[in-house]
Amino acid sequence: MSRWRYFFKRLLLSVPVLFLVMTVIFVVLRMGPLDPVAAMLGPGGLSGANAEAIRENLGLNQPLWQQYIDFITDLITFNLGQSWVLHPNRTVFELLRAFGPRTLWLGFWSILLPLFIGIPLGFYAGMNPNSWGDYIASFGGIIWLAMPNFWLGIMLLTVLRRTDGGDGPLGFDWYQFGPNTDSLIGAPSLDFVDVSSWADLGVVSLPTGLSFEWMTLAVAIKVILPAAIVLGSASMASELRIGRTAVLETINSNYVETAKAKGLSSRVIVWKHVFRNALIPLLPIITNEAFLLIGGSVIVEQVFNINGIGKLFFQSAVQGDLPLAGALIYIFTLIIIFLNIVQDLLYTVLDPRVGYDQ
Amino acid sequence: MPDKDSLSRRTFLKATGGTAGAVAIAGCGDSGNGNGNGNGDGDTPTPTPEDEPVYTTEAPKAQEAWETVENNPGPEAEDIRTEAFIEIEEAVRDDMVLLPLYHELTEWFWYDWVDMPKFGSLGIHRLQHNTTSVDTSSDQKSENVLVMINGTMSTIDPIRSDDTASGRVIQQMYENLVNYINGNPEIENQLAESIEVSDDGLTYTFNLKQGVTYHEGGELTAADVKYSIRRLAESSNSVRANFVLDSGFLGVEHETDDEGNVVPDSLAVEAVDDYTLEMTLTTPQPAALDILAYDAFGVMPEGTVGDIEGYDGEVTAEEINNSYANGTGPFQFEEWSVGEQAEVTAFGDYHGDGPALDGVRWSIIEDDNAHQTAYVERNLDLFTIPTSFYNPDNVDAEEDDQGRDVGTYGPLENGDTVNYLGVPTLSVFYVAFNVPQVPKKVRQSVAYVTHHQELIDQVFKGRGAPAFSFTPPGMWPTGPDGYNQWVDNWPYSRNETDRESATQALNEAGFTADDPFEMTLTTYDSEVFQEFGRLTRDKLDGTGISLELETAPFNTLISRGEEGDLEFYSLGWIWSWVDPAYGLFGFEPENTDTSIMPTETDGYYLDWHVGLEDYESGDGS
Numbered sequence: 001m002s003r004w005r006y007f008f009k010r011l012l013l014s015v016p017v018l019f020l021v022m023t024v025i026f027v028v029l030r031m032g033p034l035d036p037v038a039a040m041l042g043p044g045g046l047s048g049a050n051a052e053a054i055r056e057n058l059g060l061n062q063p064l065w066q067q068y069i070d071f072i073t074d075l076i077t078f079n080l081g082q083s084w085v086l087h088p089n090r091t092v093f094e095l096l097r098a099f100g101p102r103t104l105w106l107g108f109w110s111i112l113l114p115l116f117i118g119i120p121l122g123f124y125a126g127m128n129p130n131s132w133g134d135y136i137a138s139f140g141g142i143i144w145l146a147m148p149n150f151w152l153g154i155m156l157l158t159v160l161r162r163t164d165g166g167d168g169p170l171g172f173d174w175y176q177f178g179p180n181t182d183s184l185i186g187a188p189s190l191d192f193v194d195v196s197s198w199a200d201l202g203v204v205s206l207p208t209g210l211s212f213e214w215m216t217l218a219v220a221i222k223v224i225l226p227a228a229i230v231l232g233s234a235s236m237a238s239e240l241r242i243g244r245t246a247v248l249e250t251i252n253s254n255y256v257e258t259a260k261a262k263g264l265s266s267r268v269i270v271w272k273h274v275f276r277n278a279l280i281p282l283l284p285i286i287t288n289e290a291f292l293l294i295g296g297s298v299i300v301e302q303v304f305n306i307n308g309i310g311k312l313f314f315q316s317a318v319q320g321d322l323p324l325a326g327a328l329i330y331i332f333t334l335i336i337i338f339l340n341i342v343q344d345l346l347y348t349v350l351d352p353r354v355g356y357d358q
Numbered sequence: 359m360p361d362k363d364s365l366s367r368r369t370f371l372k373a374t375g376g377t378a379g380a381v382a383i384a385g386c387g388d389s390g391n392g393n394g395n396g397n398g399d400g401d402t403p404t405p406t407p408e409d410e411p412v413y414t415t416e417a418p419k420a421q422e423a424w425e426t427v428e429n430n431p432g433p434e435a436e437d438i439r440t441e442a443f444i445e446i447e448e449a450v451r452d453d454m455v456l457l458p459l460y461h462e463l464t465e466w467f468w469y470d471w472v473d474m475p476k477f478g479s480l481g482i483h484r485l486q487h488n489t490t491s492v493d494t495s496s497d498q499k500s501e502n503v504l505v506m507i508n509g510t511m512s513t514i515d516p517i518r519s520d521d522t523a524s525g526r527v528i529q530q531m532y533e534n535l536v537n538y539i540n541g542n543p544e545i546e547n548q549l550a551e552s553i554e555v556s557d558d559g560l561t562y563t564f565n566l567k568q569g570v571t572y573h574e575g576g577e578l579t580a581a582d583v584k585y586s587i588r589r590l591a592e593s594s595n596s597v598r599a600n601f602v603l604d605s606g607f608l609g610v611e612h613e614t615d616d617e618g619n620v621v622p623d624s625l626a627v628e629a630v631d632d633y634t635l636e637m638t639l640t641t642p643q644p645a646a647l648d649i650l651a652y653d654a655f656g657v658m659p660e661g662t663v664g665d666i667e668g669y670d671g672e673v674t675a676e677e678i679n680n681s682y683a684n685g686t687g688p689f690q691f692e693e694w695s696v697g698e699q700a701e702v703t704a705f706g707d708y709h710g711d712g713p714a715l716d717g718v719r720w721s722i723i724e725d726d727n728a729h730q731t732a733y734v735e736r737n738l739d740l741f742t743i744p745t746s747f748y749n750p751d752n753v754d755a756e757e758d759d760q761g762r763d764v765g766t767y768g769p770l771e772n773g774d775t776v777n778y779l780g781v782p783t784l785s786v787f788y789v790a791f792n793v794p795q796v797p798k799k800v801r802q803s804v805a806y807v808t809h810h811q812e813l814i815d816q817v818f819k820g821r822g823a824p825a826f827s828f829t830p831p832g833m834w835p836t837g838p839d840g841y842n843q844w845v846d847n848w849p850y851s852r853n854e855t856d857r858e859s860a861t862q863a864l865n866e867a868g869f870t871a872d873d874p875f876e877m878t879l880t881t882y883d884s885e886v887f888q889e890f891g892r893l894t895r896d897k898l899d900g901t902g903i904s905l906e907l908e909t910a911p912f913n914t915l916i917s918r919g920e921e922g923d924l925e926f927y928s929l930g931w932i933w934s935w936v937d938p939a940y941g942l943f944g945f946e947p948e949n950t951d952t953s954i955m956p957t958e959t960d961g962y963y964l965d966w967h968v969g970l971e972d973y974e975s976g977d978g979s
Binding site: 086087088089090094095098099153154157161162164182183184185186187302303304305307311312315318319320 | 513
C-alpha cells in the first residue's frame with residue numbers, strides 16, 4: 001500500500017467515527033435523565049402550556065427515528081440551532097463567533113510556547129546527557145508536569161497580582177512590565193487586525209489589505225501569557241522529556257555511527273539525521289496537545305475568566321443547555337477528527353516507512 | 359408533641375367543602391403508588407383512630423388556613439390573613455414537612471471613592487444608580503463609571519428576565535409604574551404619579567407622570583404601559599405571563615380561547631387617556647402593587663416589538679433581547695458582549711434625579727479566583743467577596759435601624775479597607791420531605807439534630823442567618839416581636855445537636871440503631887447542602903436513621919421532585935415582593951400533589967395532601 005493510499009484510507013475511516021459520535025450525542029441528549037424543557041423554564045416557570053409549546057418547537061413530540069434523522073441532518077448541514085438556557089435566543093454560530101477567537105488565541109499560544117521552550121530544552125538535554133544542564137532541565141520538567149493546572153493558575157494569579165506597585169515578591173510590577181495592562185484576568189481584545197479592503201473572488205471574499213495595531217497585539221499577547229503558560233505547562237514538560245529520549249535514542253543508533261564514520265560534519269548529522277528522526281515520536285505529542293487544550297481550557301478559562309469555548313461548554317453541560325452542549329461536542333469532534341487527519345498527513349510526509357508494511 | 363391544634367377529619371371536610379375533598383382524594387390515589395423509592399414505608403396509609411391525636415397530621419390545618427387566606431383578600435381582612443399565615447407556619451413546623459436552614463445575608467463591599475445609597479432587603483438588583491457617584495479625583499479612579507460584578511446574563515428584555523443578573527441591568531434602563539426604591543421593601547411610585555383603588559379592590563387607576571421621555575425620544579403614555587403589560591401576558595417570548603393572568607398573582611380580567619390561551623387584546627387594561635390607565639382584576643389582590651414592581655413590568659414604547667397581535671414592531675424580538683433597549687430609566691443601553699461585560703451610559707433627559715455617573719459597567723465574572731483578582735486590582739468599585747477569601751474577623755460593622763450591618767471590612771490583600779453593607783435578604787433555603795415516604799418521627803428527628811448556627815459557621819463563615827421559619831424575619835406577619843416569640847417556641851432543640859430526643863422519637867416509631875429507617879437526601883450541587891448532608895448523616899448515625907446522600911443537577915432535582923421521586927431534598931425560595939402568601943402558597947396541601955404537577959399544582963414537592971385523608975404518618979409500619 002502506498003503512503004497516500006494509506007492516508008486516504010484513514011480519511012475515509014473518519015466518516016463512521018463521526019456517525020458514531022453523532023449517534024452517541026443523540027442518545028445522551030434525548031434519552032438521558034436531563035429534561036431540556038425543565039432546564040429551560042427553571043423552577044416555577046413550568047406551566048403546562050408553555051412546556052408543551054417548547055417541546056413542539058424542539059420537535060420532542062415526534063417519533064424517535066424522525067428526531068434522529070432530523071438531528072443528524074441538522075448537524076451535517078451545520079444547522080446547529082440555538083442556546084436555550086445559558087444564552088437564550090443566541091444561535092450557536094453567534095456564540096462560537098463571540099467565544100471562539102478567545103479560545104483560539106489562548107490555544108495558539110499554549111501550543112506555541114511549549115514548542116519553543118519544551119522541544120529546544122529537550123533537545124539540549126538529549127545532546128548533553130548527564131550534564132548539570134540536563135539534570136536541571138529534566139528535573140524541572142518533572143516538577144512542572146506534576147503541578148496541576150488549576151493550582152498553577154491560582155498561584156500565578158496570586159503572585160502576579162501582588163506585584164502591583166512594584167514591591168511584590170518578584171521585584172517588578174507585572175502591570176507596568178512591557179505594555180501596560182489593567183488586569184490579569186479577562187479576555188484580551190483581539191481587534192489588532194483590521195481588514196481595510198476585500199477582494200471578491202466569485203463567492204468568497206478574501207482580505208487583501210490588513211492593518212495591524214501593534215500595541216493592541218502586544219497587550220493581547222501579554223494578557224494571554226499567564227493563562228497560556230499554565231495551559232501549556234503539561235505539554236511543555238512532556239515535550240521536554242520525550243524530546244530528550246528521542247534525541248538520545250537517535251544519537252546512539254547505528255546510522256548516526258555510520259554517518260560519523262563517513263565523516264559527515266556534526267552539523268549535518270544533527271540537523272539532517274538526528275532532528276528529523278527525533279521529531280517522529282514528538283508528533284503525536286504535539287497533536288495530542290490540541291486535544292488536551294479543548295479539555296484543559298475549561299479550567300484555565302474559568303480561573304482567568306476568559307470567556308471562551310471551554311467555559312461555554314462547561315456551563316452548558318452543567319446547566320443543562322443540552323442543544324448547545326450537543327452542538328459544541330459535535331464541533332469538538334470535528335476538530336479532533338481534523339487534527340487526526342493532519343497528524344496522519346504529517347506522518348506520511350515525515351516518515352517514509354508509513355504504510356509500507358500494511 | 360404539639361398536637362392541640364389538630365383538626366379532626368370531620369371538621370376539615372366541613373371547612374373545605376366537597377370539591378376540595380374530592381381533589382385531594384383523587385390526587386392521592388395516583389401518587390401513593392409508583393413513585394416511591396422502594397422502602398415502602400409511606401405507601402400504605404392506614405386510617406388513624408380519632409382517639410390517637412398524637413399521630414394526626416397537621417395538613418388539614420394548613421389547608422384550612424390557606425383557604426382562609428384566599429377567601430379574605432381585602433385590606434380590612436389583614437389580621438385574619440396574618441393569623442392564617444402563622445397557622446400555616448405552625449402546621450409546617452409541627453408536621454416537620456420542611457426544615458428551614460438559613461436566610462441568605464448578602465454582603466457588598468465598595469471602595470471609598472464610591473458614594474451610593476444603601477439598599478434594602480430586596481437586594482442590590484433593585485438599586486437604580488441614578489444618585490450613585492464616584493470620586494474621579496481619587497488617583498485610583500479615572501472615569502466616572504461605576505464598575506460592578508455580575509453573573510451570566512440571559513437577556514435585556516424585561517418580559518424574558520427571570521434571573522437577577524439580567525434584572526440588575528434591566529433595572530437601570532426600564533422603569534415600572536411602582537417600584538421598591540433602593541431595594542427597600544416599601545412600594546413607591548415610579549412612573550405613576552398617583553394610584554386609586556376602587557372600593558371593591560378590583561379596579562386600579564394609575565395617573566402617570568407627565569413629561570417622562572424615552573431614551574430614543576418620545577413621551578411616556580398610558581398606551582405604552584398597556585402595550586407593555588399586554589406583551590408580558592400575550593407574547594410567546596414572555597416567561598412571566600402568569601404574573602398578569604393567574605389568580606394568586608395579579609389575575610387581570612381576560613378572555614381565554616378553547617386551548618386556554620389568552621385572547622389577544624382581551625386584557626382588562628385600558629388607556630383612558632394619555633396619562634390615565636385602568637386595570638381590573640378578577641379577585642382582590644393585596645399584593646397587586648408589589649407584583650407590578652417586578653422587572654417584567656418594565657415599560658417600553660407601544661409597538662417596539664411585534665411579538666403580540668396588532669403590532670409589526672420596530673425592532674425584532676432578537677434585538678430587544680440582545681442589543682436594543684428603550685426605556686425611561688436613568689441609563690441607556692450601550693453594549694452587551696455576551697459572557698464578557700455589559701455597559702449602560704447616562705441618559706441626560708431622565709425624569710428623576712441624576713444620573714450623576716457617566717455610566718455603569720458590569721464585568722461578568724464567575725470564578726472565585728478571577729473575582730478576587732479583579733477587586734484586589736481595584737478594577738471593581740462595588741463587589742462581593744467569595745466565601746473562600748472572606749475573613750469574618752475583618753468586619754467592623756454595627757446594625758442600623760433597618761437590621762442591616764453597616765461598617766468597614768479590611769484589610770484586603772492589597773492593604774485597603776473598604777466599606778461594608780450586610781443585608782439579610784428575603785430568602786429561605788431549606789430541606790424538605792416527601793410526606794408519605796418519610797414518617798413524621800423521622801422528619802422530626804432530623805430537626806432535632808440540626809444545629810443551624812453550627813452549619814452556617816462551618817459553611818459560610820457565619821455569613822447567613824439561621825432560619826426557623828419559612829417566612830423570613832424581615833416580613834414576619836406579626837413583626838419582630840412575634841418572630842422572636844416564634845423562635846423561642848421552636849420545639850426541636852434550637853441550635854443544638856439533640857441526638858437524645860431524636861433517638862427517643864425514632865424508638866417510639868420503631869426505628870433503632872440496628873433496624874434503622876433508610877432514606878436518601880438529594881441535594882443539588884451546593885456546598886451548603888452537601889455539608890448539611892454530611893453533618894446530618896453523621897449525627898443521625900446510630901439513632902435509628904440511616905441517611906444516604908446523593909446529588910443531582912438542579913434541573914434533574916426539579917423534574918424528579920415533580921414526579922414525587924424525592925424523599926428528602928434541598929431547595930430555596932426567594933421572594934420577589936413582600937407578601938408572605940407568595941411563599942406560603944406552596945404549602946397548601948392540595949397544591950403539593952406531585953401526581954398532577956406541574957400542570958395543576960405548583961407547590962413544594964411534599965405530597966402533603968395525603969395527610970388530608972387521615973393518613974397515619976408516625977407508626978412506621
